[in-house]
Every structure is written in structure tokens, then in C-alpha cells.
Amino acid sequence: MQYLAELQISKAAFGLGGNSSVRLLARNTGENIWQPITNEQVLPIQDAAQAKEFKDGQMVIAEITGSNQVQSIQDASKKIVNILQAFSRSQEKNKSAEEEVEQWKQSLNFQSQELHRREQELEQKELELEHLDARKQEIEELESKFGKERGEIEQLRKNIELERGQFEAKAAALTVDQAEHIKTLIGQLSTSFTNPDSLRTRIHSAIDLLNQRQEILTGFWQNLDRLKNEAEKQKGSLSKSTEDLNVRKTQWQHTQVALADAQAELKAQRGILKLQENNMAMSRVQLDDQIDLYQQTFNAIEEFGGPGSMDVLSPEEESRLQSMSIEELESTIKALQADFDRLANYVSAQEDELAGLEGEIADLQSQVETADQFDRIELESNKDFAEEQYKVLEDSVMGSRGAMQQRLSILNKQKAILDRRKGLAVDSNPVQSLLPLLSQIESQKNRQEQELRKMESQIEAVRNYTQQQQDVLAKQTQEHQQQEQSIRAAEAQQQDQIRVVAELLGQISAQEQLLRPVQDIVDTLRPQLEAAVQDLGVMSNGNSSSKILTDLQSVIQSLVSS
Incomplete structure (x- = not known):
């Protein structure tokens, strides 16, 4: 089974040997699913060769057998980056889904409000339609009555023409009683005609009413055209803002991936720095051991007269000391011993001061590593001093x-x-046999000191580089967050634009659904009423039938009189 673990490498003194182990952090229970390890568990690595290419503290993926044996290890950096990227994509999908749900909620809320408003408008339009339907029914009744009477008039005209011919043939044979009967019939016929003037007046009244309704409808249509133009303008602006927002989102996502890579690289750099610091700490321990060994050897040599005891006195000086009296020589040695003791005390005080400065430098270095950018400048200056x-x-x-x-x-x-x-x-001086050993120890000590100074220089360079990367990453992260806030504000503004466009489209759709049936009724009634007016004009203002009847009565009267 796979585990996410921290590699722990411990080396023996002088870089010889050492043990490697892994501290288990999480267990892989599925694709990109990791369960934390609650109780700390450290497993040794049996094969030390598996860890030779890795560093202490490095994050690794460890294959653990059922018997808790480390089978293999591999670098976990890419795996961690992939997990973070998968988690980021999952968050983006969830966020997009939440935004889409919120958009649907807003759309449904607006549609509910628009539906309620449209219901109210429909109720008002239904009242107007009922009025128009009543007028339409009245006009249709007038048209039907007018058509029926026009047919009767045409049929009567034909009958009159037919009877007129017959009457002219038989006029000479008419008796007075027959003529009176015909006159009576003609009188009854004249009273049965309807005067079309009243019908023409009512039709003109209906046309005027339609014209008034058309003026109202024209105002509504003009307002509808204005709404359509405004909707097209808003849709164009919304399309452009959506395109710009998508470009900004894409750039923001690329920046987020780059920041994740930079954070992973910074973490790896910190791991390298930690490893180098651990190596430097081990080197310091080794150097301290070497210094202790050197000091012990040097002290032993000093007990036997010091490294210069073999040739520290010239022959002349040694001859002079031999010629002195014992009391004078003892006095000289006593004065020299007192001078040596004063110098030893002075050197001891300097060494104590040196140890105090070393502790102060270490303390300043610790403060520099945890201080912020402004305090770090002052602390580094104090450390350099x-x-x-x-x-x-x-x-x-x-x-x-x-x-x-x-x-x-x-x-x-x-x-x-x-x-x-x-x-x-006087025992023979063993200094001669210890001097080569002291020289060898000193050579090793000097070499280790040079390596330690070189390592300190490298660590300082890595530390400065890491700090620079951290500052750059912090600045980029802040800019990234500002871009995210700007995108959020743009998204909110876009939602407002979407709501405005949706409201305009809803108003346009509702008004078209209300206006179109009314306009169709008006467009249907107008040509019918105008045709009826033309038909009434053909009848010469409705007086030709009355004139025909009057002429017929005159002819009959003249025939009877003759």
C-alpha cells in the first residue's frame, strides 16, 4: 500500500554509516484520496541504498508491505503537485456549479415576478379584448343585417324591373281599383326599405373607434421597438463583458497553476536548505570533536613542555641559565610563571568573550530566520557587526x-x-612523538573549518535565494488575490447585466403576446368596415329606391287619370 511519508536520515560521526527511516503521514485509500495517520509511526528502511538519492526531511511515496516492511520509496513532489491541482480543479467545478445554481435561482425568481406582472397585464388586456369583442360582435351584427337588407334590396330591384315591364304591357288595361291596389302595395313596399344613412353612421363610428385603438397600439409598438433596441444593446455589452471575463479567468487560472508550481519549488528549496543546515550542524559537531581532540593533544604536549620545548632555548641562553645560581634561577622561573599566569587569565577571559559572541551570533541568526522583512534588515546588520x-x-x-x-x-x-x-x-620529553599527531589533527581541523566556511557560504546563498523567492511569491500571491477580487466584482456586475437583459426580453415577449392578438383583430375589422362603407356609397346615399317608388306611383296615377 502507498503511504505519504517524511524521510529521516541519520548519519554516524565522521559521515560513516547511518540509518534511514520513514515517518508515515497519510495512507492512500483511493485515487487522490489520502487518509491521515493519527498515531505517529516510523518504519526503518532495511535497504539503505533505497534512500541514498534522497535527502533528510524530503517528502516521499513509500510502498509498505502487509508486514510493515518498506518495499520502495520515490519522490512525492510531483504527486503532491498533482493532488493540489486536482483539488484546485475540483474547487473550481464546485464553485462553477454553485454559481450556475445561483443564476438559476435568480432566473426563476425573475421569471416568477415577470409571470405575476404578465398575469396582471393579461387581466387588463382581457378587459380591453372583451370590449373590442363586444364592438366586433356589434359590427358583425350590423354587417349581417346590412348584407341581408342589401340582398333584399337587390332582389326587390329585380322584381320591380320585371313587374315594371309587365305593368307597362298591361297598363292600358288597369282599372281604377287595380291601380289603387298597386299604389297601396308600392306604399307598403316603400315603408319596408331601411334608410342606409344610420347604418353608415354606425360603421363610421366603429372605424373611428378602431383608429383610436390603433393609435394606442402604435404607441405600444413604438415602445416595444425601443425595448428591442435596448435589449440588443445590452446583449452586445453583455457578450463583450463575458468574453473579457472569460479571458481574465483563463489568465487567473494559469497564474494559479504557476503559483502552485512556485510554492512546490519553494518548498523543495526549503527542504534542500534544511538538509544543508543539518549537514552543517553535523559538520560543526565533527569540527567541535576535532577541536577537542586537538586541544587535548595540545594540552598534553604543553604538559611536557610545549611544542617548542625541543628548541625553544638557544645554546647561549641555556649556557646562561646553567651558570646562574639555583636561587637566581628559581627567582627567574617564578617571575616567568607569574607572567604566564597573567597571560593565561587574559586568554581565558578572551575565550569567554569569544564564546559569548558566538552565542549572540547564533541567537541573531535564529531571529533573522523568523523575522519579517523590515526587522530582518536591522537584525542582519547587528549580526554582521x-x-x-x-x-x-x-x-x-x-x-x-x-x-x-x-x-x-x-x-x-x-x-x-x-x-x-x-x-x-627528568623524564625524556614525549613531545617529539606527539607533534606529528598534533600536526595531523590540526590539518584535519583546518580542512574541516574550510569546508564548514564554504558550507556556510553556500547555505547563506541558498537562504538569500529562498528569501527572495518567498518575497516574490508573496507579492505574486497578493496580486493573484487582488485579481480574484476584481473577477468576483466583474462577475457580480455581469449577473446584474444578465438580469437586466432577462427583464427586457421578458417584457418584450410579454408585450408581443398581448399586442399581437389585438392588432390582428384591428387589422381584420378595418378592411371589412371600409368595404361596407364603399358598398353603401354604391347605393347613392340610400335614396335611389325611394325615388324609383315615387316615379312608379306617378306613372300609375297618370295611367289611372288618362
Whole structure:
């Protein structure tokens, strides 16, 4: 099974040997699904070769067998980046889904409001339609009555023409009674005709009413055209803003991926820095051991007269000491011992001060690593000043140590001369056998000091680079957040535009659905009423039938009179 773990590498002194283990952090239970390990569990790596290409503290993917044996390990950086990218994409999908749901909610709310408004408008339009329907029914009744009477008039005209011919043929044979009967019939016929003037008046009244309704409808149509133009303008603006917003979102997503990569790189750089600091700490421990060994060897040599005890006195000086009286030689040795003790106390005080500066530098370095950008500048300046003081004091201590060593060698040599003159046995000086060992230890110590200084320089460069990367990443992250806020504001503005466009389209649709049936009724009634008016004009204002009847009565009267 796969585990996300932290690699732990411990090395033995002087870089020999060492153990490797993994601290389990999470267990892989599915694709991009990791379950945290609640209780800390550390498993050793049996095959040390598996960890030789990795660093201490590095995040790895470990394959663990059922018996808790580490089967293999591999770098987890790419895996972690992939998980973060998958998580980011999942968040974006959830966010898009939430935005879409919110848009649907707003759309449904607006549609509900628009439906309620349209219901009210429909109720008002239904009242107007009922009025128009009543007028339409009245006009249709008038048209039907007019058509029926026009047909009766046409049929009557035909009958009159037919009877007129027959009447002219039989007129000479008419009797007075027959003529009176015909006159009576003609009188009854004249009273049965309807005067079309009243019908024409009512039709003109209906046409005037239609014209008034058409003026109202024209105003509504003009307002509808204005709404359509405004809707097209808003749709164009919405399309452009949507395109710009999509471009900004794409750029923001690319920046987010780049920031994730930069964060992963910064984390890896910090891991390298931590490893280098651990190596430097181990090197310091080794150097301290080497210094202790050197100091112990040096102290042993000093006990036997110091490294210069073999040739510290010239033959003339040694001859002069041999010629002195024992009391004078003892006085000289006593004065030299007192001078050496004062110098030793001075050197000890300098070494204590040097140790204090070293602690102060370490404390300042710790503060620099945790301080913010502004405090770090002052702390680094204080640290540089303390390091300069440390270097000057260290050079002074080294010189004082050399002088003290020289005086100790002279003191030991004079003591050896005094002991021989007193007849005391003087052991052979083992300094000669210890000097090569001291030289070898000092060479190793110097080499380790050079390596440590080189390592410190490298770590300082890596630390500065890491800090620069962190500052750049912080600035980019802040700009990225500002871009996100700007996009959120643009999205809110876009939602307002969508709502405005939806309201306009809803108004346009509702008004068209209300206006179109009314306009169709008006367009249908107008030509019918105008045709009816033309038909009435053909009848010569409705007086030709009455004139025909009057002429017929005159003819009958003349026939009867003759």
C-alpha cells in the first residue's frame, strides 16, 4: 500500500554509516484520496541504498508491505503537485456549479415576478379584448343585417324591373281599383326599405373607434421597438463583458497553476536548505570533536613542555641559565610563571568573550530566520557587526595563545634545567612523538573549518535565494488575490447585466403576446368596415329606391287619370 511519508536520515560521526527511516503521514485509500495517520509511526528502511538519492526531511511515496516492511520509496513532489491541482480543479467545478445554481435561482425568481406582472397585464388586456369583442360582435351584427337588407334590396330591384315591364304591357288595361291596389302595395313596399344613412353612421363610428385603438397600439409598438433596441444593446455589452471575463479567468487560472508550481519549488528549496543546515550542524559537531581532540593533544604536549620545548632555548641562553645560581634561577622561573599566569587569565577571559559572541551570533541568526522583512534588515546588520567583532577577537585570541604557548615552553625548559641542577630525574620529553599527531589533527581541523566556511557560504546563498523567492511569491500571491477580487466584482456586475437583459426580453415577449392578438383583430375589422362603407356609397346615399317608388306611383296615377 502507498503511504505519504517524511524521510529521516541519520548519519554516524565522521559521515560513516547511518540509518534511514520513514515517518508515515497519510495512507492512500483511493485515487487522490489520502487518509491521515493519527498515531505517529516510523518504519526503518532495511535497504539503505533505497534512500541514498534522497535527502533528510524530503517528502516521499513509500510502498509498505502487509508486514510493515518498506518495499520502495520515490519522490512525492510531483504527486503532491498533482493532488493540489486536482483539488484546485475540483474547487473550481464546485464553485462553477454553485454559481450556475445561483443564476438559476435568480432566473426563476425573475421569471416568477415577470409571470405575476404578465398575469396582471393579461387581466387588463382581457378587459380591453372583451370590449373590442363586444364592438366586433356589434359590427358583425350590423354587417349581417346590412348584407341581408342589401340582398333584399337587390332582389326587390329585380322584381320591380320585371313587374315594371309587365305593368307597362298591361297598363292600358288597369282599372281604377287595380291601380289603387298597386299604389297601396308600392306604399307598403316603400315603408319596408331601411334608410342606409344610420347604418353608415354606425360603421363610421366603429372605424373611428378602431383608429383610436390603433393609435394606442402604435404607441405600444413604438415602445416595444425601443425595448428591442435596448435589449440588443445590452446583449452586445453583455457578450463583450463575458468574453473579457472569460479571458481574465483563463489568465487567473494559469497564474494559479504557476503559483502552485512556485510554492512546490519553494518548498523543495526549503527542504534542500534544511538538509544543508543539518549537514552543517553535523559538520560543526565533527569540527567541535576535532577541536577537542586537538586541544587535548595540545594540552598534553604543553604538559611536557610545549611544542617548542625541543628548541625553544638557544645554546647561549641555556649556557646562561646553567651558570646562574639555583636561587637566581628559581627567582627567574617564578617571575616567568607569574607572567604566564597573567597571560593565561587574559586568554581565558578572551575565550569567554569569544564564546559569548558566538552565542549572540547564533541567537541573531535564529531571529533573522523568523523575522519579517523590515526587522530582518536591522537584525542582519547587528549580526554582521557581531561577526566582525568575533573575527577580530578570534585573531587576538590566536595571537595570545601563541605567545602563551611560547612562554610555557620557555618555562618548562627552565624548570627542566632547574630540576637537573638539583639532581632530580627528568623524564625524556614525549613531545617529539606527539607533534606529528598534533600536526595531523590540526590539518584535519583546518580542512574541516574550510569546508564548514564554504558550507556556510553556500547555505547563506541558498537562504538569500529562498528569501527572495518567498518575497516574490508573496507579492505574486497578493496580486493573484487582488485579481480574484476584481473577477468576483466583474462577475457580480455581469449577473446584474444578465438580469437586466432577462427583464427586457421578458417584457418584450410579454408585450408581443398581448399586442399581437389585438392588432390582428384591428387589422381584420378595418378592411371589412371600409368595404361596407364603399358598398353603401354604391347605393347613392340610400335614396335611389325611394325615388324609383315615387316615379312608379306617378306613372300609375297618370295611367289611372288618362
